[in-house]
């Protein structure tokens with residue numbers, strides 16, 4: 254089962270590649286920026302709160318068929334796309350339901366561009382630096 258945190262990260266990643274969230278009435282929402290320093294932006298958090306308030310059943314990520322509400326149910330898990338490594342929904346039975354949202358992004362994956370990221374966890378970042386320094390000694 255995909256945890257709410259995983260679904261939130263899924264949206265954060267795809268928003269950074271320009272994939273909007275589509276609501277029932279055809280309204281498309283793409284909060285930018287997604288990340289500010291070490292936390293999600295207020296716009297992104299507001300969008301996430303709006304999704305949670307409705308249970309997510311009235312919106313889906315552009316290019317996918319599952320509503321966010323379905324992703325929050327027990328039927329779905331998050332897996333890595335075989336082509337680009339981005340998070341994609343997978344049925345808990347281990348079946349990928351459809352194409353990754355990357356299918357219509359001809360320039361993706363592109364390793365020359367900064368990759369989508371999550372808010373920096375400064376503590377683990379510091380630990381990585383510390384580990385690198387101790388390897389050098």
Ligand SMILES: [Zn+2]
Pocket residue numbers: 334335336337338339353354355356
């Ligand atoms: Zn992909």
